[in-house]
Each structure stands twice: as C-alpha cells, then as structure tokens.
Amino acid sequence: MARRNIMRNSLRSALACFGIVIGVVAIASLGILGFTLQAGFMDNMGDVANQIEVTPASGGDDPMGGTPTEDTLSDRDVRDVRQAAVGASVLPVKEEVVEIEYGTSSVTRTAYSVPEPDALFDAEEGRVPAQMSSGVLVGSTLAETTEVNVGSAVTVDNSSYRIVGILEEEPWTAPLNPNFGIIVPEGELRDEEYSSVIVEDESAEAANSTAQRIDESMNRRDDVVEVQESSEMIENIQEQQRLLNLFLIGVGSISLFVAGVSILNVMLMSTVERREEIGVLRAVGVQRTSVLKILLAEAALLGFVGGAVGVAFSILIGGVINHFMLEDALMVFRPANLRYLLTAMGFAVGISLLSGAYPAWKAANKRPVEALRG
Amino acid sequence: MILELEDAVKRYDSGEETLTVIDGVDFGVERGEFVTVMGPSGCGKTTMLNMLGLLDEPSEGTVRLKGEDVTGLDERERTRARKESIGFVFQYFYLIPSLTAEENVEAPTVFSGGSGGRAAELLEKVGLGDRKDHKPNELSGGQKQRVALARALVNEPDVLLADEPTGNLDKGTSKRALEQIRSVCDEGVGVVAVTHDERVKEYSDRDVQLDDGVVV
Ligand SMILES: Nc1ncnc2c1ncn2[C@@H]1O[C@H](COP(=O)(O)OP(=O)(O)OP(=O)(O)O)[C@@H](O)[C@H]1O
Ligand SMILES: [Mg+2]
Numbered sequence: 001m002a003r004r005n006i007m008r009n010s011l012r013s014a015l016a017c018f019g020i021v022i023g024v025v026a027i028a029s030l031g032i033l034g035f036t037l038q039a040g041f042m043d044n045m046g047d048v049a050n051q052i053e054v055t056p057a058s059g060g061d062d063p064m065g066g067t068p069t070e071d072t073l074s075d076r077d078v079r080d081v082r083q084a085a086v087g088a089s090v091l092p093v094k095e096e097v098v099e100i101e102y103g104t105s106s107v108t109r110t111a112y113s114v115p116e117p118d119a120l121f122d123a124e125e126g127r128v129p130a131q132m133s134s135g136v137l138v139g140s141t142l143a144e145t146t147e148v149n150v151g152s153a154v155t156v157d158n159s160s161y162r163i164v165g166i167l168e169e170e171p172w173t174a175p176l177n178p179n180f181g182i183i184v185p186e187g188e189l190r191d192e193e194y195s196s197v198i199v200e201d202e203s204a205e206a207a208n209s210t211a212q213r214i215d216e217s218m219n220r221r222d223d224v225v226e227v228q229e230s231s232e233m234i235e236n237i238q239e240q241q242r243l244l245n246l247f248l249i250g251v252g253s254i255s256l257f258v259a260g261v262s263i264l265n266v267m268l269m270s271t272v273e274r275r276e277e278i279g280v281l282r283a284v285g286v287q288r289t290s291v292l293k294i295l296l297a298e299a300a301l302l303g304f305v306g307g308a309v310g311v312a313f314s315i316l317i318g319g320v321i322n323h324f325m326l327e328d329a330l331m332v333f334r335p336a337n338l339r340y341l342l343t344a345m346g347f348a349v350g351i352s353l354l355s356g357a358y359p360a361w362k363a364a365n366k367r368p369v370e371a372l373r374g
Numbered sequence: 375m376i377l378e379l380e381d382a383v384k385r386y387d388s389g390e391e392t393l394t395v396i397d398g399v400d401f402g403v404e405r406g407e408f409v410t411v412m413g414p415s416g417c418g419k420t421t422m423l424n425m426l427g428l429l430d431e432p433s434e435g436t437v438r439l440k441g442e443d444v445t446g447l448d449e450r451e452r453t454r455a456r457k458e459s460i461g462f463v464f465q466y467f468y469l470i471p472s473l474t475a476e477e478n479v480e481a482p483t484v485f486s487g488g489s490g491g492r493a494a495e496l497l498e499k500v501g502l503g504d505r506k507d508h509k510p511n512e513l514s515g516g517q518k519q520r521v522a523l524a525r526a527l528v529n530e531p532d533v534l535l536a537d538e539p540t541g542n543l544d545k546g547t548s549k550r551a552l553e554q555i556r557s558v559c560d561e562g563v564g565v566v567a568v569t570h571d572e573r574v575k576e577y578s579d580r581d582v583q584l585d586d587g588v589v590v
Contacts, residue, residue: 277468277470279468280468280470280481281482282453283427283456284461284462284482284525284529285453285458285460286481286482286484286485287450287453287485290485369430
C-alpha cells in the first residue's frame with residue numbers, strides 16, 4: 001500500500017528521493033574522501049612518529065648580548081643528547097653541500113653521513129648497509145632525476161664511490177629527509193661538527209618523553225638545541241585533517257537536512273491530497289496507529305530507496321577517489337568507510353522518518369468527519 | 375434497539391453565532407429494520423447519521439450501541455466499535471481511487487488480516503464479479519455505489535448507515551440499489567437511510583421526518 005501510494009506520485013517522490021541521494025552521496029563520499037586523505041597520509045608518515053630531531057637552536061643573536069649561537073652541534077652536545085636519551089638510538093648527522101659527478105654530468109647536492117643508516121632508511125633497490133664503508137646511498141628523487149643505478153659509479157667531491165642502494169622516498173615529516181641528496185660513509189665529510197642528531201625511540205610516546213628530557217637537560221640555561229618531534233607534527237596535521245573531515249561531513253549533513261525538508265514537503269502534500277482517503281479509512285474502522293504506520297512506512301521507503309541509491313553512488317565515487325589516491329579502488333570497502341556508508345544510510349532513513357512523522361501524525365489524528373466534509 | 379440516539383443535540387460554533395443543527399432527537403433502529411429519515415437538503419441528515427455512526431459526538435444527549443452507552447468512548451474504542459458494528463455507505467461513495475474495486479472493499483480489513491475472500495464474494499453478490507480489478511474511475515455511478523455497499527458489509531456490521539443511497543443514481547439504478555439494501559436488511563442488519571428521495575420509503579419498514587432539527 002505504501003509503495004503504491006508512492007508510485008502514484010512518482011515524479012514528486014522521485015525528486016524527494018533524489019534529494020536524499022544527494023545528501024547521502026555528500027555525507028558518504030565526503031567522509032570517504034576525508035578518510036582516504038588521512039589514510040594516504042598515515043601510509044606515508046606513520047612510521048616516523050617515533051623519531052626526534054635535535055638541531056642547534058636557531059635565533060641568530062642572543063637577545064641578552066651573549067655569544068651568538070652556533071649552527072652546528074659539537075661532540076659534547078651529542079654526548080649530552082646521548083645522556084638524556086638513554087635507551088634510544090642516537091644518530092648524529094653530518095651534512096655538506098657537494099658536487100656529485102655521474103657519467104658525463106654533475107649536480108650540486110647535499111651529502112649526509114649518519115651511523116646505522118639502516119635504522120632510518122629502507123632501500124628501493126640494492127640494500128642499506130648497517131655500516132657504510134665504500135659505497136653510497138642515493139635519495140629517491142635524486143636517483144630519478146639522474147637515472148643512476150645500483151652498482152654504477154659516482155664521484156663525490158673527487159672521491160669515487162659505488163652506489164650500493166637507492167632509497168625509498170622518505171615522508172616530508174621525517175627528521176632526516178635525503179630524497180634530493182646522497183648518503184656517504186661516515187668520516188668522508190670534512191666537517192667536524194654535526195648538523196643535527198636524530199633520536200629514534202621505541203614508540204611515539206617514548207619519543208615524547210625523551211624529547212622532553214633532552215629539552216630539560218640541555219636547554220636549562222640557554223637555548224642550546226631545538227627539539228622537534230615528528231609525532232607532534234603528525235598530530236598537528238591529523239588534527240587539521242580531523243577538522244577538515246568534520247567540515248566535509250557537516251556539508252554533507254546540511255544537504256541531507258535539505259533533503260529531509262523536501263521529504264517533509266512531499267509527505268505534507270500527499271497527506272493533504274489524500275485527506276479524504278485517510279478519512280474514509282478512519283471512518284470504516286482503521287485505527288489511527290495503522291494510518292500512522294502506513295504513512296511512516298512510505299516515508300521510510302522513500303528514505304531507504306534514496307539511501308540505497310546514494311550508497312551505491314558513494315561506493316562508486318569512493319572507489320574512484322581511492323583508485324587515484326591510494327591506487328586501490330577496493331580500499332573503499334575498508335571498515336571505516338563502511339561505517340560512513342552505514343551512517344549515511346541510517347541518516348537517510350532517520351531523517352525521512354523524522355520529517356514524515358509530523359504530516360503522518362497530523363493526517364492520522366484528523367477527525368474523519370472533518371476529513372470527509374467536502 | 376441496536377443503535378439509538380437519545381435526546382441528541384448538535385451545535386456548531388461558528389464565531390459569534392451558534393448553529394443548532396440537531397435539537398433534541400430521539401431515534402432508534404432495530405435489528406432487521408429499515409428506517410428512512412426524510413428531510414430537505416441542509417436539515418442535518420448527514421450530521422445525525424455521523425452521530426449514529428460514531429464519527430461525530432453529540433453536543434448533548436446519548437448514543438447507544440447494542441444497549442451500551444458509547445457517548446464518552448475515546449477515539450480508539452469508537453474506531454473499534456465502528457469497525458465491528460457499523461457499515462457506512464457515504465453520500466459521495468468515497469472510494470479510494472488508487473485501489474481496485476476488490477481492494478476498496480477489502481480496505482477496512484487490511485490492517486486486521488484481510489477479508490479472507492469475503493470481498494470477492496460480496497462483489498459477486500452485488501453483481502460486480504466481473505469488475506473486481508477495475509479502478510473507481512472505470513466504474514459507473516451505480517457500480518461505485520455497489521462497491522461502496524460491499525465495502526460497508528465486509529466487516530459483517532450490525533447496522534448499515536446509508537447517506538443518500540439514491541442521490542446520484544437514475545431511477546433504474548436506484549431501484550436496484552434499494553433492493554440490495556433491502557436484502558441486507560432481511561438478513562438481520564439494521565438499516566438507516568437518510569434521504570430527500572421519496573422512493574426510498576417504499577423499501578423501508580418505517581420512515582421519520584427530520585425538520586428544524588427535530589424528528590416528527
Ligand atoms: N462543521 C460544521 N460547522 C458548521 N456548520 C455545519 C458543520 N457541518 C454541518 N453544518 C451545518 O449543518 C447543517 C446540516 O448539515 P448536513 O450536512 O447534516 O445537512 P444534510 O441534511 O445532510 O444536507 P444534504 O441533504 O445536502 O446532504 C447545514 O446547514 C450545515 O451548514
Ligand atoms: Mg448530507
């Protein structure tokens with residue numbers, strides 16, 4: 001009966017359904033978009049959350065007129081960091097601008113040296129040795145632009161090396177990011193001092209307290225070092241993404257709300273139109289609750305059909321988004337995304353019921369004599 | 375008496391004025407009795423029928439169904455009483471346009487398990503066996519009237535209330551409709567027909583005149 005009544009005003013019902021479809025698509029696909037952005041980000045950045053970067057305190061001149069701060073860290077600074085960061089691996093980094101020759105061309109890039117490079121990096125090709133002696137590692141972007149391969153020879157500031165590995169692309173949140181540069185064996189760089197110290201801890205939480213300890217022990221009198229946690233940066237970004245997500249879902253909710261208003265309109269119109277029929281049914285002994293039920297069933301059906309079509313579209317759109325951002329369209333079926341789809345569906349039926357409730361209640365409670373009087 | 379009004383008064387408040395449409399009516403119908411209520415248009419026939427049929431409450435007075443006072447019942451109980459005991463044939467039939475003849479007849483029963491084939495039987499009985507699947511807009515006035523009669527009987531009522539049963543029908547069709555109502559009455563159902571059509575009287579056991587809100 002509910003279905004037949006909807007069919008009778010198929011155009012108007014279709015329009016209301018269409019509103020619901022748009023609302024659901026808005027909520028679900030914006031939700032999926034937000035989640036996909038987040039997931040894409042976590043894929044890249046998640047594994048550096050346990051790293052801390054200690055750099056010389058910047059700030060040029062000391063405002064108190066003391067000695068200008070240095071822009072490198074000494075062996076003593078590194079020792080201090082080690083003392084504060086017990087239990088974590090402490091990796092002092094040197095860095096220097098060098099001339100890299102390969103084949104017949106050359107580029108000017110930054111060379112880094114770090115003990116235990118295998119703790120920080122993975123190889124795209126070749127391997128990352130625990131201890132570097134005579135080979136070099138090439139950053140991913142540099143390898144792409146120069147088209148060098150594992151095994152070929154390069155010259156760094158007039159010393160010859162063999163390439164032992166090409167690095168995977170490092171996220172930009174990583175404290176040490178050699179994408180554009182090259183990693184050379186320790187002792188190959190002339191500089192005595194260190195540009196930064198990377199501290200790698202067990203977890204993001206451990207890194208957090210270690211960072212605090214380093215800051216407290218080294219910056220007691222003067223700001224000697226700057227301590228930056230990757231996790232903090234990641235958290236900031238995540239927080240922003242959460243806000244973005246909320247905003248996107250908010251936009252979706254508004255469209256669903258508008259759809260609800262159009263359902264309200266459809267239901268009001270159709271109950272006014274059927275005033276007489278409802279009056280007859282009531283007169284021949286159909287209870288108010290039965291009338292209410294059938295009208296609510298109509299509203300729910302509108303919402304359900306609209307919601308189902310909307311979910312189908314959202315899966316399609318989500319698949320496209322995931323295909324382009326995560327290179328796997330099927331990622332749209334992840335539990336978190338399914339939750340968005342379910343929520344949107346629930347909203348669709350819920351809002352339809354809610355906006356159908358008033359007209360239905362009104363129609364069911366009209367006295368039959370009034371409904372039947374011309 | 376199966377259904378009766380006792381000293382019933384119906385007033386309508388329209389702004390400043392109060393219009394007294396029914397002014398102290400005593401009226402009743404027995405099982406198997408056919409009573410005609412005559413009166414000119416606008417004299418309050420439909421109003422009286424609505425009170426008898428528990429669609430409207432009298433401003434004063436009592437309505438009794440099978441000897442029981444049903445004046446103060448709440449909406450739910452009145453709806454149940456209508457369903458169990460009263461069949462209506464409305465002045466303008468009021469068939470539901472989206473439903474077929476059979477579905478229209480079945481409508482009073484759909485929320486309580488259907489009529490179990492009784493709807494089709496009743497349509498056969500009123501001579502519309504071959505029109506079961508037609509929509510109201512595919513039926514003539516007389517055929518609609520018969521569908522309305524079948525619908526009124528689907529719940530096996532004790533009383534049948536008919537408002538202008540011949541109102542929109544020609545002479546031959548009216549005769550057929552009245553014969554059918556008469557046969558319903560002969561099966562033990564009390565019938566009240568309100569009309570301004572003198573011919574209805576010929577089929578009834580008793581007739582009363584409604585004038586200026588009182589039965590004479
Ligand atoms: N809800 C109402 N409010 C005010 N006046 C009403 C209302 N319902 C009916 N009336 C008045 O009551 C009077 C009787 O109306 P009713 O419909 O009972 O007449 P009737 O005898 O059935 O007429 P007809 O033969 O034309 O059907 C009319 O004058 C009408 O204007
Ligand atoms: Mg009337």
